[in-house]
Amino acid sequence: MGARVLKYGMVGGGAGSFIGAVHRRAIALDGQATLVAGALSSSRERAMESARELGLERAYGTWEEMLKGESSRTGAERLDFVVVVTPNHAHYAPVKAFLEAGFHVVCDKPLVHTPEEADALVKAAKARGVVLAVTYNYSGYPMVRRAAELVASGALGTVRKAFVEYHQGWLATAIETSGQKQASWRADPKLAGAGSLGDIGTHAENLLTMVTGKRIESLCADVTTFVPGRRVDDDVAVLIRMNDGAKAVLTCSQVCVGCENSLSIRVHGTEGSLAWRQENPNVLEFTPRDGTLRMITRGGPEAGVGAKSTRLPPGHPEGFHEAFANVYLGVFAKIRGEAGVFPTGEDGARGVRFIHACLESAKRDGAWVKVK
Amino acid sequence: MGARVLKYGMVGGGAGSFIGAVHRRAIALDGQATLVAGALSSSRERAMESARELGLERAYGTWEEMLKGESSRTGAERLDFVVVVTPNHAHYAPVKAFLEAGFHVVCDKPLVHTPEEADALVKAAKARGVVLAVTYNYSGYPMVRRAAELVASGALGTVRKAFVEYHQGWLATAIETSGQKQASWRADPKLAGAGSLGDIGTHAENLLTMVTGKRIESLCADVTTFVPGRRVDDDVAVLIRMNDGAKAVLTCSQVCVGCENSLSIRVHGTEGSLAWRQENPNVLEFTPRDGTLRMITRGGPEAGVGAKSTRLPPGHPEGFHEAFANVYLGVFAKIRGEAGVFPTGEDGARGVRFIHACLESAKRDGAWVKVK
C-alpha cells in the first residue's frame, strides 16, 4: 500500500503571490500531500477568493480563524502541516501559534526579523516536538547536497576559502514605486526587515554554511542602497571569517543589471575545489589539487548523495521546482517518522543572526563584528 | 471558481516504468488533472500491485478491462482522458480502442510501428472528434516554442540548413542482455519497432520539422548497429532535403559515450540563426546576420511565446518536467474547449513515416528515398 497522502494548510500565498504557487507546485510534484485548507491573504476578501480559485473547501479569512477551525479537527481530517508564505514581517505570529497548537510548520525565509523571535520559534517547535522547517530551497538541489557531501567527506581537504554570490538585476530601478507587487513589500523595511540581505542574502548564507559545514564567526559588511529613494539595502558585500581559519566572501545584490537569479558557490580547500551555479544546477564542478576539472552531473556516476534527490535520468534537466520539492520530501519523511533532510528552524535562526550582523557592521561603517 | 480538475486513466506505466512516473509528475505539477484509474502493466499482478502503490481505486488487470469498466461511467465519474505509456508495440490496440470509445488519448512516442496504423489512429480520433496527442515532450520547452516562433516570424529569413542531434551513450554496451528494464524492451525489434530511430530519432525529427516548419521530402540514412549482438539500430545519420530547398543533417545515437541526453537543434537562415540545447534548455541562442549572438532566456525580454509556457521568474531553472507538463496543458486546454498547442496524431504519423524512410534507405545501403 502506498504512503498516506498528507494534508496541509497554507497561510498566505493567495492570488498574485509568486512563492505560494511555487510551494504548491513543489508539493504537488510527488503526489505526497494535498492542500485542504488555507488563509491565503491578509485581506479576508482576497483570501476567500483565492481559496475559491484553488477549489479549497476549508477556506478562512484569517490565519487566526484557520488556527481555530483546524485545531478542532482530528484523525483523517487533521492537517499534517501548515505552510506559512506571508511577507516576512507576518511570519512570526502564525508560525508560533501553529507550532504551539502542535502542527508541523514549514515557513519561508527569512524566518523572522530578530534573533529573539527566531529563538522563540525554535523553542516552541522543540516544546511540542514538531517540525519547524525553513524553505532554503536551494539546499534541495541534488548537486548542492553532493557539494556538501564532498566537503564533509574530506575530498577538498581543509576548507580555506569560499565565494558565494547571489546577484539579481530586477531591482536596478525603483520598480517598487510602480506598484509591482513582488517589489513593493520587499522594499518596505517594516514588511521585509531588510532588502537584498533578507530576500537573497540569507539564501547565500545558508548555501555557504551548509556546503562548507562552517560557522560564521565574524564579518565586515559594506551595505549599500544604490537606487535613489529606496528604503532598504539593495547591494551587500561581506568579508567573512569562519571557524578553523576558513574565510569567505559573500555578495548579494539586486541591482546587478544582466543577472537573472545568479546564485553560485565556489569552495577551495587544500585538496580540491568545487563550484556550483544555480542557473545551471545539474552540474557540479570538482577539481582535485593537481588534477583535472570533472563535471559531475546529477545523473552521472559521481552524483553521490545527489542521486537520492533525483527523479530523472542523466541529461533530463531538473530545476527549481524539483529542488524545492526535495526540501518538502525531507519534511514529509520527518513527519512520517523517517529520516528526512531539510533546513530547520536553527538554520533559519542563523540566517536572522547573519542579517543582523551585517546591518550592525553597516551601522558602524563596515567595521568587523562578531556573529553569535 | 477554479477550473474543474480533470480525471484520467493510465495504460502502462506501472512499477519500474520510467516514463509513466514522468507523465504523472508532469500532470500533477499544475494540479489540473488527477489519476483515478489504471491498467498499469501487461502483467495483471504487477498492474494491481502498482495501482495499490499509487493509491488508485479504479485498478484494472488489463486495458481491455479498463476500457469496459470506464466506458460505463458517466458524469463526474467519467475519465476525461487516457494516457498510453506501454512499450511501443502495445500502443496501437489500446489507443484505437479508447479513441473509438470516445476518450481523449495521450500516447507516448513513437506512435506506432507502421504508417498504416498511424493513419488509422488519426482517422479514429477524427471520427469521434476526440484529441489524439503524442508526447513529443521536447516541443513543450518554452525556448523550443520560441525558436519555432522566430523562424515563423521570418527572423531567420529563408531557412537554408538545420542540424539536429540526439545523442545518448547509455546503450554503448549490451546492457539489454543484463536485464536492465529500460534497455531490454527498447532493444527488442518486436516491442520497439526500431532502435535509436524510434526511441530518440523521432524526437529529433519532430524538433526539426516543428522548429523549421518544413517537410522532409527525401533522405539518405546510414543506419548502424555498433553493439555486437544488438538486434536494432543504435546509431543513425541522415542527410535530409526539405521543401523550398532547405537541407538538414539529423543524427541520433545511443552509443555516444559521454553524452547523457544531448538533443540539440541549430537552424541557419538567410537572415539569422538559432541554436538550442536540451541540456541547457532555458537559453536560446539567436544571431542575426551581421549581428551579435543574443542569449534569449525563458524569462527574459525576448522570450516571446515562450513566456506563455513559463511558471517561474528569470533565472529560476525549469526543465524536463515543466516541458512535459506544457504539452499536457495544451491537451487540457483543448479538452476544455480552449485553444491548445500540443503534438498531434498527425505529428506522430509523420514520425512513423520518418522511421520507415530511414529503414528503407538502410535496406538499400544508404540510397536516397522519398518521404511521403
Place this chain on the structure above:
Amino acid sequence: MGARVLKYGMVGGGAGSFIGAVHRRAIALDGQATLVAGALSSSRERAMESARELGLERAYGTWEEMLKGESSRTGAERLDFVVVVTPNHAHYAPVKAFLEAGFHVVCDKPLVHTPEEADALVKAAKARGVVLAVTYNYSGYPMVRRAAELVASGALGTVRKAFVEYHQGWLATAIETSGQKQASWRADPKLAGAGSLGDIGTHAENLLTMVTGKRIESLCADVTTFVPGRRVDDDVAVLIRMNDGAKAVLTCSQVCVGCENSLSIRVHGTEGSLAWRQENPNVLEFTPRDGTLRMITRGGPEAGVGAKSTRLPPGHPEGFHEAFANVYLGVFAKIRGEAGVFPTGEDGARGVRFIHACLESAKRDGAWVKVK
C-alpha cells in the same frame, strides 16, 4: 650556442593577403626563422611594393625569378625553405619547381586541384629528399595533438563514430561580387578548385583522419550552393565510412550565419569519448565510459603530448597563431635533422582525394563513392 636562425622565402602573401601575414607572424613567434626573400604577388608591381613594405632585400617580381635568383645562392645565404601561400590554383607550379630545385617547401592547403598533381608533388619531394609540408594548421593545437594521442593510446577503445564540423557564416551572401578580396578568389572555381570543400572541408577531413587515425573508405556527400549566382559549393554534408567499421559525419558550410570559425570534432569509442572546439582551443573534453567528463587543459596535468606544443602556463590562453607556429616548429625540427611532427604532402594528397570524392558523389546526386 642557440640554434641557427633559418632563412625563408615566400611566394604569394603580399599586401592584402590574410594568410601570408599569418604565416609570417607564426614563424616570427619563436624567432627560429627570418624572411629574406619573396615573390609576394602575381602582380609584379604589387610584389615589389609588398616586399618594400616588409623591408625585404631579396624581392622578386615573379616566383620564377625568385627560383632563379635563389637557386644560385649557397652557404649562409641559401634559403632553408620556401613558403607558398598563393591562391589554390597557383600552388602546383611553384611548389614543384622549388622542390625540384632542392628547397624544402611549406604549402598552404588545399595542396592542389587534382590527385595527380598531388601525387606528383609528393614524388618530387621524395626524389630530392626534401620536406613538403601542408599547413593544416589546426593540427598544431596542443589539445588536437592530445586528442590524437588519447585515441592512439586506446583511451577511447575502438572508435565507432566521429562528428567533425567546420561552419562559418561569412559567405552567407554573395560578398564575392562586392570585390571582397578574400571572398573573390575563393568563389572562382578556376582559382579555388572547390568552394567550402577546399577552403575548410579539407581542414575538417584532416582533423578527422589525424585524430581518429582512420582512413576514409567511402562517402556520400550532399553538396549545395545556397547563395544565388555563386559558382562553387558553399555547404556540404558528408556521411563517411572508415576502416574497421568506424563511421563519421562531416559537415562544412560557409553560409551558417551566426558561426565565426566553428571547427569542432567529437569522437566516440567503445571506452570513452572526446570533444574539441577550435574557438575554445585550450580545452579538450574527455569522458571515459561510465565515468565523468574531464576538462583537460593545455597546461593541466593531463595535457600529455600537448604539453610539448605549449609556450605558456595553464590558463594563459594560446590560440591560432601558436597552433600555426607549432606546425612550423615541426618543419624546422625536420629541416634541422631532428624529429618533427607536421602535416605532410601525403596528408595534402589525401585532402585532395577527399574533395574529389565529394564532388564525384555530388555529380551522382549524393550516391556513395569509394575513396582511393
Place this chain on the structure above:
Amino acid sequence: MGARVLKYGMVGGGAGSFIGAVHRRAIALDGQATLVAGALSSSRERAMESARELGLERAYGTWEEMLKGESSRTGAERLDFVVVVTPNHAHYAPVKAFLEAGFHVVCDKPLVHTPEEADALVKAAKARGVVLAVTYNYSGYPMVRRAAELVASGALGTVRKAFVEYHQGWLATAIETSGQKQASWRADPKLAGAGSLGDIGTHAENLLTMVTGKRIESLCADVTTFVPGRRVDDDVAVLIRMNDGAKAVLTCSQVCVGCENSLSIRVHGTEGSLAWRQENPNVLEFTPRDGTLRMITRGGPEAGVGAKSTRLPPGHPEGFHEAFANVYLGVFAKIRGEAGVFPTGEDGARGVRFIHACLESAKRDGAWVKVK
C-alpha cells in the same frame, strides 16, 4: 617603405625566466622590434650564457655594464628601448638609470615596492621626455579595451558595482620550498614585496580602474597567508569604494585549487552590465538593462575599438601573446611619435599605492583605509 625595425635591450629574462620569453615572443610577433642587447641575469655567468643561447651579440654581465655600453652607441646602433623583467625588487635601479640615460623603458609589474620609488620613476621619465610603460598586459586584450570603451561611452550608464577576481591555484602548497624558480622569488618578501597582491592583485586593480574609469578612494582588505610557513600573502579579499559612489569587490588568491589563471571582471551600471573572463578572452558579455545578453566577439560587428587591436578574423582565437603584443604596439607607436595606448608609469604607481593600502588595512586587522 615599411617602418624601421626598432632595437631593444633586455634586463633580466634569461634562461629559466618565464616572463622574459613572453616579452620576447610578444615583441617578435609583429616584427617591429628586434632584441640586440641584454644583461639577462643577476648572475654574470647565467647572463652571458643566456645571451649566447639567444644569439645576442651585445651581451653584458650586469645592467650597469649594459647601461654604460649602450649609452655610448648612437644612430642606427642606438637602443630604442629597454625592457626590465627582473624580479620586482630589482626594477627600481635599472629603470631609473636607463630613464635618466634617455632610454624609453618598459618595466614589468608591479613597478616597484614603494610609492616613493614609483613617483621617482614617473618623475625621471617626465624629466627626460621618455616613455615609461608598465606591462599590465591584460589591458592589451581587445575585449578589455572594448569593455573600457563601452563604459566610457555611457552604455552602462552610471557604474554602480564591479567585481574583479584573479584566482590561481598553483601556490596552494609550499612549492617555493621545493626550489621551483617561479615560486621561490615570488614568496620572498624582500624580492617580491608582497605575495599575491603584487603578483596578480595589481593586474586586477589595473583591470578594475582601467575598465571602470574610476579611482579607488578607500578600501578594507582581508589579507591571508594560508600556506603554513609562507612569508607573503597568498589570498586577499578587498572591499572597495570608488569615486561617484561606485563600489567594488576585488579578490586575488594563489591558493584557489582548481583555478589556472582565472582573471575576470564584471561591471554593473544603471543602464547595462558587462563581463569578461581572461581564460576565454575573445568574448565580452554585454547586457543592456531590460535587454538580452549579447556575446560581443573580438571579430564581430560590435568589437568597437577592440577591432583595432586584432590580427585575425572572427573565430580565430587570439590569446595572451597577442594581448601582450598589443601593449608593445602602443609603446612602439609612442616611440615613433604616433598615438599609442599602453599602461604608463602613473598606472604602475597607482598599483603600488593599492598594494600599500591593502597591507596597511591588513596591519589594522581589516580596517578601512583611504587610498591617496
